[in-house]
Structure formats: structure tokens, C-alpha cells
Amino acid sequence: MSDEPIADPAFGGSCPLPIADYPTVQMAHGGGGRLTQQLIEGLLLPAFDNDALAALHDGAVLDAGNARLAFTTDSYVVRPLFFPGGDIGSLAVHGTVNDLAMCGARPLALSCALILEEGLPMETLARVVTSMRAAAAAAGVPVVTGDTKVVDRGKGDGIYVNTAGIGLVEPGLVIDPRRARPGDAVLLSGSIAEHGTAILSVREGLEFESPIESDSAPLHGLVAILIARLGPDLHVLRDPTRGGVASALNEIAQRAGLGVRLEETAVPVTGPVRAVCELLGLDPLYVANEGKLLAIVAREAAETALDALRSHPLGRDAAIVGEVVEDAPGRVTLRSSIGGLRVVDLLTGEQLPRIC
Structure with missing residues (x-):
């Protein structure tokens, strides 16, 4: 097979994604790891090239007259539809609210588009919609518009959900990976890998003395506290969903042109989650949240940020887990419990497909 790119006038004569490596879409293209990055940078960014998209944030921040709006969209294909701690409906609301919050925005409104498979029980659809309504009401962010499509029986998987959202960003507030500076502290709002292990335990029929539940929740209230307490000392926010903490920090490091160093002993992981990961050979750093x-945040604001996070129920287990460093630009490293350093790279494969 030729290594030459596909000729396509839409890309000035050639498609920037080499077909020699992946002539068809792979599951890992949606996993948040290296193949997702290659798909975005090799095909989607050149196709839709503009400054707002090039920021590669969880959403776009747009100037609209005297206002600054954040705009985001996401699709949900999680399997199973219902899982401990949530379902596809509440997950869609929380995920879109959180993407707006990571831009520093106060969420204003959501859209909801449903792709339904012929034969889906109406009871199942009602459960999902009721859950979305409850999640949106609890977050204080209404669903104001939407769409519904139905595909032939056997041509879908019950239900897929797409949600988009808009939010308002305060004047002068800039949350962006390029604001990271050497010496900045890296904080996590709580224990990791709970969503991914909850989904996997249902799929594999695993049962534990202490049930594992998804951590699915809206984070805009937590972010509002950080913004109020830290102001310009809050440099970067990211919710580590697909690909987990490892992928999110790699994206930040690459955009900032700096390194990130984690301390293994500082990363919070609950006992049940650690046990599942060890049983199945998973690294919690790569499991979805x-x-x-x-x-x-700025080094001098680290303790203030930690106190702010711990003042909210969703941040009570927050921890300072690392720092931004000048060496190894664009890479994430981890200092192990015995003092050694290892590289925490992007995954090439897909360890947990259809996790959100």
C-alpha cells in the first residue's frame, strides 16, 4: 500500500491523514489517546482550520459583542446505558456542563439530540430523558433545544446522545494550557478512575464488597469557587475523561511546550478501584473520569487552591499531585513510590471502548 496521502481537493490536493497506517477508522480513534490526537491534528484541524478550534480546548471561547461565550459539543455512546452512579442521560448533561466549566464559563443552556434505534423500548427512552431532566435541573442549566432521529433496527445501539452547550466567560478570564508556567502546581479534585472501572465492572460482571460507582457529576460549582479564590493565578483546567489523567496532562504539556511531573504517591486512588485495575492490568492514570x-495554578496559590477545592463536596479528596517543569517539554513523567522516573505517554490502543 502506498504511503502517499489521498488526493482530495478539499485539502488543497491531499488528505493529511496517511492511509498506509489506518485505511479504516479504528476504535482507538475515539479513545482519547494517540490515535485520537492523530485524527484531530491530521484530518480535522486542517479541514476546519480557525483560531478558536486551534486552541484545542474543551470548548471554544468566542467574542460576541461585549460578551465572551464558551461553546462546546459532545456525543455519548456509553455501553451499558445504565451503570452504577449514572446513565447515558445524566452523563451527557454532566459532560457538557463540565466542558464549559473547563473553559472558565458559567453554563447557560444545553441542547439535546437523540439518535434512536427502531425497537428501543419507550420505557428505556423515558428513563434516559427523565434522568437528563433531573441532571439539568440539579445543575441549574436548562435544555432549551434539540433534535430526534431514528435509524433502522440493527443499525444503531439503542440510543446515542449528543449535547451542546453555551456558557458565559467573565471579562479578562483566560483558562488555557498555554498559560502554564514552570513551577506551577498540578492539582486533582479527587480520586481517579472511578467512572471507567464502574463501567467495566458491569460489563465483566464483577462484584465487590464495596461497589464502585461512576463519579459522574457537574463541576461548574467547584470551578466557580476556584475562579473566585484564585483569579488570574488559575492557569489551566481540564476534566480527564477519555484517556484519563495521563491523556489530559499530555495534551496540556504539548500545548504549553513544558513538562509535567507527577508524584505517584500523591495521586488519590481508592482501594476498590486500585484492586480492579490490578486485577485487569489497567493503569488508573489512563482510566476515564x-x-x-x-x-x-501558580505555585504560590497552590495551598489556596487546595483549600478551595476541599471546601466543596466534589473536591473533599483533592490533592496536589505534581508540578510543571521546564525539562522534558511536551512530556509527562511520574516519580514512582521508590523514586524512579517513568514516562507517562499517550496510549496508542483502546483499553476501554465506549466509556462515555
């Missing part, structure tokens, strides 16, 4: 955030 849906109710945690990463914050990168």
Missing part, C-alpha cells in the same frame, strides 16, 4: 478536574 467524569466528575474530576485537573487544575494548574
Whole structure:
């Protein structure tokens, strides 16, 4: 097979994604790891090139007259539809609210588009919609518009959900990976890998003395506290969903042109989650979260940020887990419990497909 790119006038004569490596879409293209990055940078960014998209944030921040709006969209294909701690409906609301919050925005409104498979029980659809309504009401962010499509029986998987959202960003507030500076502290709002292990335990029929539940939750209240307490000392926010903490920090490091160094002993992981990961050969750093955030703040504001996070129920287990460093630009390293350093790279494969 030729290594030459595909000729396509839409890309000025050639498609920037080499077909020699992946002539068809792979599951890992949606996993948040290296193949997702290659798909975005090799195909999607060149196709839709603009400054707002090039920021590669969880959403776009747009100037609209005297206002600054954050705009984001996400699709949900999680399997199973219902899982401990949530379901596809509440997950869709929380995920979109959180993407707006990671831009520093106060969420204003959501859209909801449903792709339904012929034969889906109406009871199942009602459960999902009721859950979305409850999640939106609890977050204080209404669903104001939407769409519904139905595909033939056997051509879908019950239900897929797309949600988009808009939010308002305060004047002068800039949350962006490029604001990271050497010496900045890296904080996590709580224990990791709970969403991914909750989904996996249902799929594999695993049962534990202490049930594992998804951490799915709206984080905009937690972010509002950080913004109020830290102001310009809050440099970067990211919710480590697909690909987990490892992928999120790699994206930040690459955008900032700096390194990130984690301390293994500082990263909070609950006993049941650690046990599942050891049983199945998973690294918690790569497992998805849906109710945690990463914050990168000025070194002198680290303790203030930690106190702010711990003042909120969703941040009570927050911890300072690392720092931004000048060496190894664009890479994430981890200092192990015995003092050694290892590189925490992007995953190439897909360890947990359809996790959100």
C-alpha cells in the first residue's frame, strides 16, 4: 500500500491523514489517546482550520459583542446505558456542563439530540430523558433545544446522545494550557478512575464488597469557587475523561511546550478501584473520569487552591499531585513510590471502548 496521502481537493490536493497506517477508522480513534490526537491534528484541524478550534480546548471561547461565550459539543455512546452512579442521560448533561466549566464559563443552556434505534423500548427512552431532566435541573442549566432521529433496527445501539452547550466567560478570564508556567502546581479534585472501572465492572460482571460507582457529576460549582479564590493565578483546567489523567496532562504539556511531573504517591486512588485495575492490568492514570478536574495554578496559590477545592463536596479528596517543569517539554513523567522516573505517554490502543 502506498504511503502517499489521498488526493482530495478539499485539502488543497491531499488528505493529511496517511492511509498506509489506518485505511479504516479504528476504535482507538475515539479513545482519547494517540490515535485520537492523530485524527484531530491530521484530518480535522486542517479541514476546519480557525483560531478558536486551534486552541484545542474543551470548548471554544468566542467574542460576541461585549460578551465572551464558551461553546462546546459532545456525543455519548456509553455501553451499558445504565451503570452504577449514572446513565447515558445524566452523563451527557454532566459532560457538557463540565466542558464549559473547563473553559472558565458559567453554563447557560444545553441542547439535546437523540439518535434512536427502531425497537428501543419507550420505557428505556423515558428513563434516559427523565434522568437528563433531573441532571439539568440539579445543575441549574436548562435544555432549551434539540433534535430526534431514528435509524433502522440493527443499525444503531439503542440510543446515542449528543449535547451542546453555551456558557458565559467573565471579562479578562483566560483558562488555557498555554498559560502554564514552570513551577506551577498540578492539582486533582479527587480520586481517579472511578467512572471507567464502574463501567467495566458491569460489563465483566464483577462484584465487590464495596461497589464502585461512576463519579459522574457537574463541576461548574467547584470551578466557580476556584475562579473566585484564585483569579488570574488559575492557569489551566481540564476534566480527564477519555484517556484519563495521563491523556489530559499530555495534551496540556504539548500545548504549553513544558513538562509535567507527577508524584505517584500523591495521586488519590481508592482501594476498590486500585484492586480492579490490578486485577485487569489497567493503569488508573489512563482510566476515564467524569466528575474530576485537573487544575494548574501558580505555585504560590497552590495551598489556596487546595483549600478551595476541599471546601466543596466534589473536591473533599483533592490533592496536589505534581508540578510543571521546564525539562522534558511536551512530556509527562511520574516519580514512582521508590523514586524512579517513568514516562507517562499517550496510549496508542483502546483499553476501554465506549466509556462515555
